[in-house]
Amino acid sequence: METIQVTYTVDEKVGGPAQSVPALCGALEASGARSTLHVVAPAPEALARRIRLVVHPQWRFPHPRLGISPAMRRALYAAVATADIIHVHGLWQMPNVYPSWAARKTKCQVVVSPRGSFSPWALKRSSLRKRSIWLACQGRAVRQAALLHATSEAEAQDMRDFGLRAPIAVIPNGVTLPDRVVARRAADGPRRLLYLSRVHPSKGLDFLIRSWRSVQDTAPDWTLDIVGGEDQKGYQAELEGLAREIGAERVAFHGALFGERKAEAFRRADLFVLPTHFENFGMSVAEALAYEVPVIVTRRAPWAGVEANRCGWWIEFGQDPLTESLRDALAQPPDALRAMGQRGRDWMEKDFSWNRMGQMMHETYLWVVGGGTPPAWVRSGI
Numbered sequence: 095m096e097t098i099q100v101t102y103t104v105d106e107k108v109g110g111p112a113q114s115v116p117a118l119c120g121a122l123e124a125s126g127a128r129s130t131l132h133v134v135a136p137a138p139e140a141l142a143r144r145i146r147l148v149v150h151p152q153w154r155f156p157h158p159r160l161g162i163s164p165a166m167r168r169a170l171y172a173a174v175a176t177a178d179i180i181h182v183h184g185l186w187q188m189p190n191v192y193p194s195w196a197a198r199k200t201k202c203q204v205v206v207s208p209r210g211s212f213s214p215w216a217l218k219r220s221s222l223r224k225r226s227i228w229l230a231c232q233g234r235a236v237r238q239a240a241l242l243h244a245t246s247e248a249e250a251q252d253m254r255d256f257g258l259r260a261p262i263a264v265i266p267n268g269v270t271l272p273d274r275v276v277a278r279r280a281a282d283g284p285r286r287l288l289y290l291s292r293v294h295p296s297k298g299l300d301f302l303i304r305s306w307r308s309v310q311d312t313a314p315d316w317t318l319d320i321v322g323g324e325d326q327k328g329y330q331a332e333l334e335g336l337a338r339e340i341g342a343e344r345v346a347f348h349g350a351l352f353g354e355r356k357a358e359a360f361r362r363a364d365l366f367v368l369p370t371h372f373e374n375f376g377m378s379v380a381e382a383l384a385y386e387v388p389v390i391v392t393r394r395a396p397w398a399g400v401e402a403n404r405c406g407w408w409i410e411f412g413q414d415p416l417t418e419s420l421r422d423a424l425a426q427p428p429d430a431l432r433a434m435g436q437r438g439r440d441w442m443e444k445d446f447s448w449n450r451m452g453q454m455m456h457e458t459y460l461w462v463v464g465g466g467t468p469p470a471w472v473r474s475g476i
Contacts, residue, residue: 095127095459098173098202100193101183102161104137104147106352107323109292110377111209114267115183119145121268121452127459132170134163134189161187170196177202179459181243185211185236186227194235203462205263206236207243210374212252215296241462241472243455245375246396250473252374261468261475263458268448269380274439275361284317284344287424288363288387290356291370291378293347294325298369298392298411299333305369305417307342313424316344321359323350360385364431365423366406369416370394380446383438388431390419399445405438 099119104112115131122129123145130146137149150166152158170192174180180193180202190206197204210216217224236242242262244250250262287306291297299320306318324330330347337345351359360366366382366389373379373395382389389406391397392415400408407423409415423431457469468474 098180121448125452125456174202181205203240206239215372249374268451290321292325386435388434
């Protein structure tokens, strides 16, 4: 089987699909499906040594965020002639529209992964721009897809609520499993609460800083590490000002970390927190569990299994639930948190390996192309 994957960017500063889409390409190759990823520049040079990668230049006019790339469009028109599947990841940019144009009047089937784009929170952001793009070209491209892909049941419901009628495959992202963690920290070092995601208003960081201020005096051996790139200019300075204003202590902003430095942040952490307004998946939660770090995450992210697998706290969204969960978690002895983290790692190995996700996606593609009985994770169209 020949597949084409298309996403706007694999710039590691972006996170989310920039990590999961290349990983999916590798998993598909391992399952026996040839997979080539098309993106617009820039792209990490090392990535081209791991997967089949085609990087295209883009126009900066009229706006770079549109991702206009005549070179990508021409390449996709040529590639669909021999491909079985073209799989689009993300919305609202021209690389998310070109595949539908290219596949018309061919046998190549289009699969669309909106990557959280239909959540109510996401739709409210830049709503006028998104409505304009939807009416101009994106809407037709999505509605003509043979299959939609969601990373959670909640995301699938968002698609249905938006009015989309195509079949939906619910296949979560996988997670890369690092070596087991031997030791978390020096015996005389502080215990570390880690936030690692984008520094953006959607992530609930203002709640986190206020809740930290409420519990810091009862947890003098803990520090709060905030790791992530600023996704909205001036927002980190706003958060730093909030911390100073309310007297939040032992809070450190580290900026974005990649590669080994990111891995080291997870290895040093005793507890992970993501007080998010919404996530269609939440890769950082899976990564924390893979590193044996127990998690606190809101119910706005699809991580009910945190409770079922006894590897953290899945809490209501809001200031008070976050404060209470922090108060409980920070009071836990190290051995208790370590046991939670180990259970989380076991869960990731069992249910979220990339090999398994690649096999599920490959089987789904075969059904899209060949028909027959749909896989168990496909929700029928309406």
